Amino acid sequence: MSGDPVVEELLDVTVTVNGVPRHARVPARRLLSDFLRHDLGLTGTHVGCEHGVCGACTVLLDGRPARSCLVFAVTAQAHAVTTVEGLGTREAMGPVQRAFAECHGLQCGFCTPGFLTTVTAYLEEHPHPTQDEAREAISGNLCRCTGYQNIVRSVLRAAELREAAEADATAGDS
Amino acid sequence: MKPAPFVHHAPRTVDEATSVLADVGHDGKVLAGGQSLVPMLNMRLATPAHLVDLDRVAGLDGVEVTADHVRVGALVRHADLERHEQAYAALPLLRQALRHVAHPVIRNRGTTVGSIAHADAAGEMPSVLALCDGVVEVASATGAREIPWHDFFLGPLETSLAPEELAVAVRFGRLPAGTGTAFVERARRHGDYALAGVGAAVTVADGTVTRARLTFVSVTDVPTVLDVTGPFAGREQSSVDWSGAAELVAAAVTPEGDIHATAEYRRMLAVELSRIALAEAAARSAAPGSGRGAA
Numbered sequence: 001m002s003g004d005p006v007v008e009e010l011l012d013v014t015v016t017v018n019g020v021p022r023h024a025r026v027p028a029r030r031l032l033s034d035f036l037r038h039d040l041g042l043t044g045t046h047v048g049c050e051h052g053v054c055g056a057c058t059v060l061l062d063g064r065p066a067r068s069c070l071v072f073a074v075t076a077q078a079h080a081v082t083t084v085e086g087l088g089t090r091e092a093m094g095p096v097q098r099a100f101a102e103c104h105g106l107q108c109g110f111c112t113p114g115f116l117t118t119v120t121a122y123l124e125e126h127p128h129p130t131q132d133e134a135r136e137a138i139s140g141n142l143c144r145c146t147g148y149q150n151i152v153r154s155v156l157r158a159a160e161l162r163e164a165a166e167a168d169a170t171a172g173d174s
Numbered sequence: 175m176k177p178a179p180f181v182h183h184a185p186r187t188v189d190e191a192t193s194v195l196a197d198v199g200h201d202g203k204v205l206a207g208g209q210s211l212v213p214m215l216n217m218r219l220a221t222p223a224h225l226v227d228l229d230r231v232a233g234l235d236g237v238e239v240t241a242d243h244v245r246v247g248a249l250v251r252h253a254d255l256e257r258h259e260q261a262y263a264a265l266p267l268l269r270q271a272l273r274h275v276a277h278p279v280i281r282n283r284g285t286t287v288g289s290i291a292h293a294d295a296a297g298e299m300p301s302v303l304a305l306c307d308g309v310v311e312v313a314s315a316t317g318a319r320e321i322p323w324h325d326f327f328l329g330p331l332e333t334s335l336a337p338e339e340l341a342v343a344v345r346f347g348r349l350p351a352g353t354g355t356a357f358v359e360r361a362r363r364h365g366d367y368a369l370a371g372v373g374a375a376v377t378v379a380d381g382t383v384t385r386a387r388l389t390f391v392s393v394t395d396v397p398t399v400l401d402v403t404g405p406f407a408g409r410e411q412s413s414v415d416w417s418g419a420a421e422l423v424a425a426a427v428t429p430e431g432d433i434h435a436t437a438e439y440r441r442m443l444a445v446e447l448s449r450i451a452l453a454e455a456a457a458r459s460a461a462p463g464s465g466r467g468a469a
């Protein structure tokens with residue numbers, strides 16, 4: 001491109017991450033994935049390819065899965081982001097996290113944050129997937145370790161855990 | 175892989191957006207869903223000095239269905255158009271094709287207008303615009319214009335949009351009553367770019383075929399519509415053997431080979447997928463609520 005070289009400007013960016021407004025002063029070109037990892041110290045979101053293919057960087061943006069490597073932090077300003085850290089804690093894991101742990105849905109764990117966010121949002125919309133649907137639901141995420149069998153199993157198990165948790169909650173209400 | 179520095183513009187209105195585009199000219203790029211542009215920035219295949227981010231521009235996120243068309247604003251994400259029941263009822267082809275656009279996660283951000291402005295011959299929506307005889311609505315600081323699809327796509331990744339122009343919406347034309355549609359493709363994995371894809375629209379009146387048209391993905395270098403009505407006109411829909419379109423398709427397309435598929439394999443796919451798409455479309459044309467079989 002022609003024209004004068006761009007002088008890097010710093011912008012104040014505030015994004016609501018896992019329910020908490022988080023702020024940093026960053027260049028316009030800061031990717032949301034780097035904003036989360038480097039500026040906010042939330043290293044749960046992983047970065048593999050930076051062109052949208054591997055899915056490791058997937059977060060929920062306003063509740064929907066999105067590649068954080070393809071969104072600028074400044075675009076995410078005023079939107080809500082949920083990272084893998086927002087899905088549960090070690091003491092109180094979410095159903096998808098528990099299912100992956102139970103079914104050995106991970107080996108090295110590099111791809112896992114992307115799977116967990118993707119599957120969490122998927123099950124909100126499709127609470128009772130078949131095995132084929134579970135396979136298609138994860139087809140946008142790459143894993144170099146597991147062969148996917150245990151990940152598919154984890155998705156189905158997570159659906160069961162969610163259902164059980166809901167049944168408990170209803171029983172508790174009455 | 176990180177983008178080169180740029181100045182970020184966050185206009186709130188179409189006028190603000192077009193006035194920035196007019197100021198920065200060739201140094202500017204529109205940022206819609208970013209699902210094609212950001213990978214190019216990350217790899218430094220593009221290094222625009224100014225990005226005009228549409229995310230906060232008001233009034234671009236609507237889908238309107240009229241008797242003539244489905245109008246889709248520049249901020250409508252693929253996923254929202256895919257879920258839009260009225261748009262589906264009016265033009266089932268939209269959902270039939272959108273299911274093949276990347277993975278759901280990409281569709282959550284990517285916009286239908288952005289994918290048309292990007293004009294990738296491997297993208298589904300440019301071809302759908304062609305098959306629906308669509309129009310691109312354009313705004314700039316100096317006025318507005320409308321570009322019919324055949325004047326819009328100039329070459330691979332090349333359109334007749336000027337750097338200071340913003341595509342504000344596209345209009346997909348509704349197909350005549352009695353038209354059934356289908357979109358079929360082959361990819362190595364569902365959600366990947368197609369090795370080849372074919373969209374078909376078949377119109378049937380009183381049980382006989384009156385029109386049959388095709389469009390292609392990853393087969394031609396710009397969106398094209400191939401009219402194959404000839405051998406089928408006036409034939410009983412239920413007795414047509416659509417493999418009769420093979421020669422027309424084989425003669426019309428000159429696909430390119432790449433690391434994913436040879437030219438010859440693509441041509442073979444184009445022929446075979448055309449037969450499948452025509453048969454599916456024809457079957458739906460006969461069904462009440464034409465084109466509306468399972469997407």
Ligand SMILES: Cc1cc2nc3c(=O)[nH]c(=O)nc-3n(C[C@H](O)[C@H](O)[C@H](O)COP(=O)(O)OP(=O)(O)OC[C@H]3O[C@@H](n4cnc5c(N)ncnc54)[C@H](O)[C@@H]3O)c2cc1C
Nearest residue numbers: 052204206207208209210211276284285288289297298341
């Ligand atoms: C892993 C992956 C797989 C994919 N697979 C497919 C696939 O199978 N099929 C497919 O069709 N697509 C695929 N895509 C691309 C995706 O569909 C994009 O959504 C689409 O190509 C671009 O839309 P966008 O809104 O993200 O545009 P952006 O990436 O923001 O912009 C793309 C280009 O269009 C220009 N532009 C965008 N909007 C406008 C506007 N309103 N006015 C003027 N210019 C504009 C931009 O300046 C840029 O040059 C894939 C993407 C990824 C990352």
Ligand code: FES
Nearest residue numbers: 048049050055069
């Ligand atoms: S790092 Fe974002 S998709 Fe690979």
Ligand code: FES
Nearest residue numbers: 107109143144145
């Ligand atoms: S567990 Fe290692 S990449 Fe998936």
